[in-house]
Amino acid sequence: MKFSYFKHPNSVCLSYYNHLKLSLYFSKKFFIASIKAFIHAFFPNNYITLTSETVSKILSVINYSRC
Secondary structure: OOOOOOHHHHHOOOOHHHHHHHHHHHHHHHHHHHHHHHHHHHOOOOOOOHHHHHHHHHHHHHHHHOO
């Protein structure tokens, strides 16, 4: 079954539009996590578990959205 003209979205069973939305979602999550990780570098008591939680959430979404 062909979902998109592009090879990569097809390889993960997503349409171009769904792949676009998912990638932008990840971009937003990583951007916010990056800012918080920067703050954590200077104030270690803030956002202590943020990185592992972000990675777990992203991995969960990736595993759910694949074929």
